[in-house]
Amino acid sequence: MRYIVKKILSCIITLFIVSLLVFVAFALIPGDPALSRLGTNATESALISLRHQMGLDQPMAVRYFKWLVGALRGDFGMSYSYSMSVTSMIADKLPITLTLMLYSMVLMVIISVPLGVYASYKEGTVIDRIIQIINQIIMAIPPFFSGILITLLFGVTLKLFTPGGFVSINRDPVRFFGFMFFPALAIALPKSAMVLNLLYSSLNGEKKKDYVRTAYSRGNRSKQVFFSHMLKNASIPTITFLGMALADMIAGSIIIEQVFGIPGLGRILLTSIQNRDYPVVIAIIMLIACVVIISNLLVDIIYRLVDPRVE
Amino acid sequence: MKKNKKKNFNLILGTVLLAITLIPAFVGLFWTPYDPEAMNSSLKLAGVGIRHIYGCDNFGRDIFSRIMAGSGITLLVAVGTVAFGSIIGTAIGAFTGYFGGIVDEALMRINDVALAFPSLLLALVMVSLLGTGKYQVMLALGIAFVPSYARIVRSEYIRIKNLDYVKAAKLAGASNLRIMFVHILPNTKTVLLSSVMIGFNNAILAEAGLSFLGIGVQPPDASLGRMLSEAQAYMFSNPGYVLFAGCTIVMIILGFSLISKEIR
Numbered sequence: 403m404r405y406i407v408k409k410i411l412s413c414i415i416t417l418f419i420v421s422l423l424v425f426v427a428f429a430l431i432p433g434d435p436a437l438s439r440l441g442t443n444a445t446e447s448a449l450i451s452l453r454h455q456m457g458l459d460q461p462m463a464v465r466y467f468k469w470l471v472g473a474l475r476g477d478f479g480m481s482y483s484y485s486m487s488v489t490s491m492i493a494d495k496l497p498i499t500l501t502l503m504l505y506s507m508v509l510m511v512i513i514s515v516p517l518g519v520y521a522s523y524k525e526g527t528v529i530d531r532i533i534q535i536i537n538q539i540i541m542a543i544p545p546f547f548s549g550i551l552i553t554l555l556f557g558v559t560l561k562l563f564t565p566g567g568f569v570s571i572n573r574d575p576v577r578f579f580g581f582m583f584f585p586a587l588a589i590a591l592p593k594s595a596m597v598l599n600l601l602y603s604s605l606n607g608e609k610k611k612d613y614v615r616t617a618y619s620r621g622n623r624s625k626q627v628f629f630s631h632m633l634k635n636a637s638i639p640t641i642t643f644l645g646m647a648l649a650d651m652i653a654g655s656i657i658i659e660q661v662f663g664i665p666g667l668g669r670i671l672l673t674s675i676q677n678r679d680y681p682v683v684i685a686i687i688m689l690i691a692c693v694v695i696i697s698n699l700l701v702d703i704i705y706r707l708v709d710p711r712v713e
Numbered sequence: 714m715k716k717n718k719k720k721n722f723n724l725i726l727g728t729v730l731l732a733i734t735l736i737p738a739f740v741g742l743f744w745t746p747y748d749p750e751a752m753n754s755s756l757k758l759a760g761v762g763i764r765h766i767y768g769c770d771n772f773g774r775d776i777f778s779r780i781m782a783g784s785g786i787t788l789l790v791a792v793g794t795v796a797f798g799s800i801i802g803t804a805i806g807a808f809t810g811y812f813g814g815i816v817d818e819a820l821m822r823i824n825d826v827a828l829a830f831p832s833l834l835l836a837l838v839m840v841s842l843l844g845t846g847k848y849q850v851m852l853a854l855g856i857a858f859v860p861s862y863a864r865i866v867r868s869e870y871i872r873i874k875n876l877d878y879v880k881a882a883k884l885a886g887a888s889n890l891r892i893m894f895v896h897i898l899p900n901t902k903t904v905l906l907s908s909v910m911i912g913f914n915n916a917i918l919a920e921a922g923l924s925f926l927g928i929g930v931q932p933p934d935a936s937l938g939r940m941l942s943e944a945q946a947y948m949f950s951n952p953g954y955v956l957f958a959g960c961t962i963v964m965i966i967l968g969f970s971l972i973s974k975e976i977r
Contacts, residue, residue: 416826419822419823419826420826423823424838427838427842428841428842431842538967538970538971539963539967541970542963542964542966542967542970543959543963544918544921544922544959544962544963544966545922546921546922546925546938546941547941547959547962547963550941550945550948550955550959551959553948554948554952554955554956558948558949558952565949649829649830649831650831650833652831652834653831653833653834656833656834656837656926657833657922657925657926660925660926660942661945671837672926672927672928675837675840675841675928676927676928678841680841683838683841687834687838690830690834691830694829694830694831695829698829
């Protein structure tokens with residue numbers, strides 16, 4: 403329990419450092435947001451009043467403190483390009499991206515774990531070789547290309563879904579999850595290849611350990627040794643990797659959203675980067691940072707539950 | 714014997730894949746069959762043929778020439794990224810690992826935070842700070858790659874600095890800089906080499922990702938990722954372009970990973 407409290411505290415400190423770095427980095431970019439919003443023809447007095455209104459005339463420390471207090475209450479300020487609050491711009495997009503991320507996580511585990519275990523169980527056979535070759539190829543496919551291939555195969559050729567035909571979850575939950583299956587698969591496939599590879603090699607590594615030999619010599623059947631002794635030990639590195647994969651998946655979803663035309667965080671982030679709409683960019687980066695840090699925290703906790711020796 | 718055969722097979726396959734993709738890319742730096750930018754409205758979306766072996770895109774530009782030129786830019790960005798990331802990362806890792814202390818603590822804390830983020834996201838942040846374009850992408854990705862090299866090199870330095878030969882060099886009066894870069898650095902080469910290989914693949918993937926999102930390499934430069942995003946718009950009428958550009962990326966990455974797997 404003390405461990406978890408300590409971990410949570412260090413996560414809060416990390417988030418604080420990230421927010422400081424991100425805020426300062428974006429505040430130091432050359433260029434005047436007020437000028438870019440009003441155009442070069444703007445009068446000096448209009449610029450001064452807009453800068454005052456946007457809070458740009460205050461020192462950076464004050465601006466950061468105000469931003470931080472607002473952010474803690476869920477208010478990330480106003481967008482530069484649109485006269486809307488950042489929070490209302492991203493509020494309905496965040497669930498879409500998070501759903502996509504979790505969906506692909508589930509698919510990844512469903513695909514990789516059984517196949518990895520099966521390939522290791524059948525080590526040296528033809529099936530094992532085939533799985534390894536396909537795996538090696540899939541690992542080399544970038545996620546956006548797997549998205550394009552899936553669109554071509556399932557969308558255009560097999561007509562299992564309409565490319566670009568995103569349906570919001572409020573309109574039709576069944577069609578929403580039906581549509582999201584394909585982008586989630588596109589994110590999950592290359593990552594599952596990596597998980598499969600990792601699980602496979604750590605299972606094969608366990609086979610040579612003394613405790614396995616002991617288990618056999620005590621008369622256990624091979625299936626029993628494999629599933630109840632080795633799998634548990636081999637799963638530890640895989641769990642660590644799953645946590646890192648979760649962080650990668652949010653990056654993957656930003657790209658895949660563009661391939662499948664999903665109106666999630668990715669699209670807003672890209673348009674905001676192109677429009678130099680920094681309050682929106684900062685807010686999205688901080689949200690992603692939260693997701694990444696929370697998923698790392700969860701992994702640490704699970705890791706400790708699986709392997710109590712970890713200090 | 715059997716193991717050796719398998720090893721050779723992977724090496725040969727990797728070399729063949731790289732030859733198919735890299736030789737046209739190098740040739741493409743000096744010569745392409747057609748001007749990759751030359752438009753020809755009569756050849757709009759022409760299919761695979763003898764004169765244009767991969768067909769033409771929506772402006773009637775020869776896809777094969779574009780892929781040749783595009784792979785060149787993709788590789789150039791990858792080389793620049795890995796060079797920047799590994800040199801700066803090695804320098805930081807060497808100093809923090811060798812000297813330790815408060816600077817080491819502080820830098821490694823920041824490093825841990827940076828490593829927790831997917832490198833594509835770090836690159837996105839960097840691109841929004843630096844702007845888009847070929848050199849900005851190199852710098853952005855290079856910075857995003859620094860933490861991983863710093864971490865690897867640092868742990869090597871920590872391991873090696875207490876070995877006897879380093880103590881002997883110190884007693885012989887070698888300066889700290891000399892020990893760091895003449896005595897220790899050559900011994901990190903195995904670790905460094907394999908991470909440079911992996912880094913090269915990651916750089917190709919990251920550049921392709923950024924350019925695919927439209928915030929990487931900008932026209933008139935065309936990288937493979939940029940071409941994929943252009944081609945995606947009309948993949949229903951001419952899927953060839955998407956497939957050729959995508960398969961080139963897959964072949965480069967597969968080739969490098971097969972070879973680096975065997976070298977290790």
